[in-house]
Amino acid sequence: MTGDTQRKYRADYQPPAYLIDTVDLDFEIRSDRTQVRATYAVRRNPDANDTSQWRLDGRDMQFLSAAIDGRALDTHEYALSDNALVIHNPPEIFTFVVENTIGPEQNLSLEGFYRSGDILCSQCESNGFSRITYFPDRPDVMARYTTRISADAHKFPVLLANGNCVDSGTLDNGRHYAVFEDPFAKPCYLFAMVVGDLGMIRDSYTTASGRKVDLRLYTEHGNEDQCHHAMASLKQAMAWDEDTYGLEYDLDSYVTVAVGSFNMGAMENKGLNVFNTACIFARADTATDSDFALVRDVVAHEYFHNYTGNRVTCRDWFQLSLKEGLTVYREHQFAIDQGSPGVTRIRQVRTMREIQFPEDGGPRAHPVRPESYVEMNNFYTITVYEKGGEVIRMIAQMAGRDAFIIAVRHYLDKHDGQAVTIEDFVVAMEESTGLDLAQFRHWYAQAGTPRVRVATDFEDGRLQLTLSQHTPATPDQNDKPLFDIPVEIALFDAEGAPVREAEVLRLNSAEQSWTFDGFDAEPTVSALRGFTAPVRLEYEQSDEALARLMAHDSDPVCRWDAAQALYLKTLVADVSARREGNAPVAAPELLFEAIETLLDNPPADRELLAEMLTLPSEAMLGEQFDAVDIFAIDAARRELKEAIATRFAKRFQALADTHAASSAYIFDVAEAGRRRVFAVALDYLATIEAPGLAARAAAVYDGADNMTDRMAALDALRDLNAPERQRVLDDFAQTWADYPLVMDKWLRLQATTRRDDSVERVRELLADARFDFTNPNRIRALLGGFVRGNRVGFHRADGAGYALIADEILRLDSLNPQLAAALAGMLTNWARHVPAQADGMRAALARIAEAELSDNTREIVAAGLEQSNVAA
Structure with missing residues (x-):
């Protein structure tokens, strides 16, 4: 190294x-x-x-x-x-x-000025x-x-x-020229230039003041019909920003270009956004509901940057979350307003718990505003973006939505045309809202995920609620000053009726207590409603209380969370038993009763039903242990899923029947929810290889008019030893051979299979002529899909998964250091695993370290090796 x-x-x-x-x-x-x-x-x-x-x-x-x-x-x-x-x-x-x-033409870094197709x-x-x-x-x-x-x-x-x-015109020798003027001062990182032979779709948007803005979206010829959803999303975002923040677009034109080779999702260059095609292309037969939502939200994110990032930008790169955290928050609010509010928020919470919390607890834990770096590209992290967005959300929660919007306008007016710091933003919030954010600033300066413990004491009709906080040490930060943490709570009676309306408690000391009285019986506490702060909630509630919240809580996040907590109780007990060499722990009857109640009385929002029926991920389950044992986790989760599928097989058959497609595809909340329930039902049935499942999934694949249902069928067939599996995989590859983003789905599907030969299959695909090693989307689909989506294969006992990733990191580093570093980061949390897995991951890192590496990869590998094995 x-x-x-x-x-x-x-x-x-x-x-x-x-x-x-x-x-x-x-x-x-x-x-x-x-x-x-x-x-x-x-x-x-x-x-x-x-x-x-x-x-x-x-x-x-x-x-x-x-x-x-x-x-x-x-x-x-x-x-x-x-x-x-x-x-x-x-x-x-x-x-x-x-x-x-x-x-x-020779620039393969995907930085600066380079060729993409x-x-x-x-x-x-x-x-x-x-x-x-x-x-x-x-x-x-x-x-x-x-x-x-x-x-x-x-x-x-x-x-x-x-x-x-x-200005534009023709020159001698078949050449031509164009001249562009940007009237707004900007840093050089917002410069953009694109040249090519491109197709285009065109539209316009009339602003609130009556100005007509020319909207153009360019892509390689033949892809224009995949871009209309992106154009519609842009117009949605422009209208939302005007209606919500009073921010009107400020140039005569807004141009978007979709390119196939791009390290990021998109880039907010002033008036000329460059996008990865994965964040632009969406057509019913080529993109899933998740793809449609991704395109909508990323298009909005980059548009929102026009003010929160472009008109006011960062003084230095340590302030990256100044623009990204604020814009992520704005994107999140836009997404909530456009889709299913509860489920949209649940997915934001899941990202924090499954990706950001592990980052906060790993060797590269860093504050939202880092204090140092070797290679800046390594700090485009989930912490800077998503946790940064959650920090902004806490300010908005404490100020109130209307006061917060006024404060953002004050910040933008005060610093228009300037490069400023996070401190400048916080001061503007204080000036406008009157909030005291002195202690709150620790959220920007400290790494780590705070633990908030909830304790209750009920006596004589009075409930005492006590909250306490503690943040574990992280690299270079052992002692943690206390955070200022907003925690929203509500109280429910034994029948699930509210007895105390929701309110925000502000925890800003080591321990604080609040008293609520006037109750005939002890109420059930619904805590951290809407995920008001990015903390781990430590609250030992009874199974009965969780079942009550799962059935009745008015907050979708807490309702889903209660279901997750019930699942986790069983899963954690089972994993612990397996780790100790004891017999597996069976799920309690109360869990099945809670699921039956949910199926009998489903929420009106079908996407929420699907989320509540979905078990905690392997990543979430791993976060419950100091030492992660992938194989015990996989066995426990698989067997609980099989038990639920067996118990409710007829109900899942009925769900699949009643939620099957009956009309042409449309992307809206109701239809997306229906398709999601259908996919969950099919997935449970595939878990137990229900009679006729393979034939049914193949029939769904053959008859689908959209990629969402088609992928639900493929996911159900993915791990089966059935002839239908290979037939539809081959058909998919032949049908969509000329659609790179769709072929990414084909690659990811095979990388995530739990079949014993998954490592060998990934190596075969790396050598396949259809795989392009220089394209970031291909790398993320196949190698990223393998590591994140196939933990059993990645951690295979013979070490083949670790060797595979190490080989590809070394191969990739000289071509695309950003992607190589991202892959290396997937090995750095080795110390969180049990010895057999930890040793293999660390050995792979050590082998990588022996090579001459880029700054990007060297920084990540060095951080990964500078830790001890907590599981040893």
Whole structure:
């Protein structure tokens, strides 16, 4: 694991030595290279400490020349290295011109300016602009950009950049050009450029003030009919942001481009968003309900960034959650308003518990605002995004929705056109709402998931509710100051009727008590309603109380949570027994009675019914133990699922019958809920290989008019030893061979099979001509699907799963360090596993560490190896 580690610290922040007011970029795109001429209007920063040198970042390009005020610089006036151009003793105010060439055709990093299929496109966040030209690649250098692009008119008929197109025309030799002006100052990470031969769909949106905005969505020819849902989602988002926050779009056009090779989901470049096709394409026969929801929400997320990220941006990358946490919260609220509110929130909670909580408890636990990093791309994490969004949600909960919206507008008005810090945001919240957030700031500074314990004491008609908090140590943070934690509670009687309306209790000391009186009998407590804080709730409620909440709680999250808690009680007891060599623990009768009550009296929201019938995931079950034993967890979960399926086989048959498709596909709340219940019923029946199940699933596959039902059938057949399985897998591959995103589903399906040969099958697919190792979506589908969705295969006793992932990380690191680092991160929680699994994972990490690695992967691997085995 060679290489110099240059760690950056938030405490070392220094203002830029020079500021840039305007940037004029001229790109001359040729078949073998692209020549870049950049002209900057520069001035000395009065707040800078040292202006004797001006550093411009630059990587993987050929330097041609530099000039100040029209005079070419001599070699003694600058220093050139592999990653920077440093100008010695520049004047106070000057015009700087730098010229260089880049090779997008050879750029496989998916950063800077690179090829994706027949499209040339840019990706600059976080430091990709330094692969395009020499520039101080930091977000606190904001400028107004003018971009001129010239290229072959036949090969690249579409030319796009940020802002409004102000000029275009033809040139000699079959070339043409276009000029774009962005009237708003922005950091270089928001620069975007796309050229290619592209298809387009077009629409418009009239803002609240009557301005007509031109909406265009570009994609490779032939994919236009998969983009209409994305366009409709954009218009939904624009209307929602106006109606909710009073924020009106500020340019004449809004352009989106879908590209097939993209490391992220999407990028919010000002006025020119570049998207992974996975977050744009959605057609009934190619995309599932989940895909439709993903497209809707990601399109909205990137649009919302126009103000919370673009108009007001980050001073430095340590402040990443300033834009991402706030925009994730806005996206979450939009999604709740568009779909099933309860289920949408449940899925947000599940993401926190299954992905973020383990990150918070692992070797790379870090605060929402990290204090240091080696490679910034490693900090585009679930903690920065999703936990950051939950922190914003707590502020909104304490302030109230209306007051919070007013506070956000105050923040945006106060800092419009600025690069600011998280502290600036919190101060704006305090100024507008009157909240005291001094203690609340610990949420940004501390890693780890707080534990909130609930204790009750009932006597003489009076309930005393006591909340206490504790946060375990995390790397580099042993002592944790107390958090300020909002906890919403409500009280119900023995029949499930509310006896105390919901209210928010604010826990800001080690332990606090509240008293409620006037009860004839002890009420049932519904705590952390709506998941008001990203904490682990430690509350030992009786099975009867949980069954009562499962049947009657008015909060969908707590109702679902009660079901999960009942399942977990049985599963935890069973796993513990298996770990100790004892007989498996059977599910109590009360659990089956609770499920029967649910089936007899299902919620009106069918998606909520599906969620409540779904067992806790392996990841969630693993979080209940200090030492994770994958095989005990798998056995316990599989046998409980079989017991439920056996007990309610006829009910699941009936659910499948009554929720089967009866009309053409439509994406709405009611129909998505119906399809989800159908899929859950089919899944339970597949667990016990119910008579006729294979034939029924194959018939569903053959007759489906949509990908949601088709995938439900494939999921049911995935692990069966039935001839129908291979027939439909082969048919699927042949039918959708020309649809890469659909083929990703085919890859993921086989990677997640529990069949004994899953490791060997993944290796076969890696060598298959249909697999593209340079495409991030393929990697995430096959390798990511294998690790996250097939824990039994990944942790196979012979170590073949670990060896497979280690091999592919080493192969991938030189091509795409971001993806290699992400895969390496899946090995770093080895210390949370029982010795046999921990040893295999650590050995794989150690083998990776022996190679010469990128900064991205080296940082992750080093963090993973610097821990001890808690399970030993």
